[in-house]
Amino acid sequence: MTHSPSPRNPKDFTDQDRLALPNAGMRRRVAALIYDSFLILAIWMLSSLAILAATDLGESLGGPLYQGFLYLELMAFYLYFWTFKGQTLGMQVWRLVVIQPSGGTLTRRQAIQRFLAATPAMGCLGLGLFWILVNPERAALHDLLTGTRVVQLPKP
Numbered sequence: 001m002t003h004s005p006s007p008r009n010p011k012d013f014t015d016q017d018r019l020a021l022p023n024a025g026m027r028r029r030v031a032a033l034i035y036d037s038f039l040i041l042a043i044w045m046l047s048s049l050a051i052l053a054a055t056d057l058g059e060s061l062g063g064p065l066y067q068g069f070l071y072l073e074l075m076a077f078y079l080y081f082w083t084f085k086g087q088t089l090g091m092q093v094w095r096l097v098v099i100q101p102s103g104g105t106l107t108r109r110q111a112i113q114r115f116l117a118a119t120p121a122m123g124c125l126g127l128g129l130f131w132i133l134v135n136p137e138r139a140a141l142h143d144l145l146t147g148t149r150v151v152q153l154p155k156p
Contacts, residue, residue, distance in 0.1 A: 013153070015103030021151035023138040028094045029129065029150060035090030040077055044070055075115050082111040095153040110148065118142040 047069075048061055081088040086097040086105045098114070100106050106114065121128020121141045128141035135144070143149055 013097075015099075017103075018097060018099050018151060019103040021097075021153065023143075024094075024096045024150045024152040025138055026129070026132045028096060028152060029132070029140070032088065032090035032094045032096055033129075035093055036077075036088050039089055040074060043073060043077065047073060075112075078115050079108065079111045082106045082114070083108055091150075095155070096150050097153060098148055098150050101147050101149075106148065110146065114142055114146045114148050117145040121145075 051061060051066075051069075078088065081091075082098050083106055086099060091097065098106060100110055118128065118140075121131075131141040131144070132138050139149065
């Protein structure tokens with residue numbers, strides 16, 4: 001019996017291939033979050049600059065309406081990448097993919113549920129992410145709440 005080589009490109013993985021992959025560990029997930037945070041910060045800076053240019057108020061941005069806008073931008077970032085190919089840019093660098101229980105890419109509904117579950121889990125000083133350290137399956141709290149997994153792709 002011959003073993004077929006594992007795919008090199010994340011797009012070449014079948015849903016069954018993804019289900020067989022191990023859950024990602026804490027270090028890789030944190031590294032991907034840090035990488036993504038730089039991208040999100042840049043997006044927030046550009047959108048804030050656009051708001052200032054469009055409104056010409058000359059005042060500092062703030063308040064609940066502005067914070068809600070930033071939150072929606074953050075949500076749009078994750079929803080786009082999780083539903084498009086299962087990876088944010090930071091996840092691509094660290095070879096991580098978020099999958100649904102069948103191994104496929106998240107649906108929009110699943111991505112929204114995951115994001116909304118991750119918000120309080122990550123907002124409490126990342127306590128939901130530290131769940132990985134006590135969970136034998138290395139799943140974060142928002143993974144468990146939504147039935148999703150973050151798996152680590154093999155090296156090419």
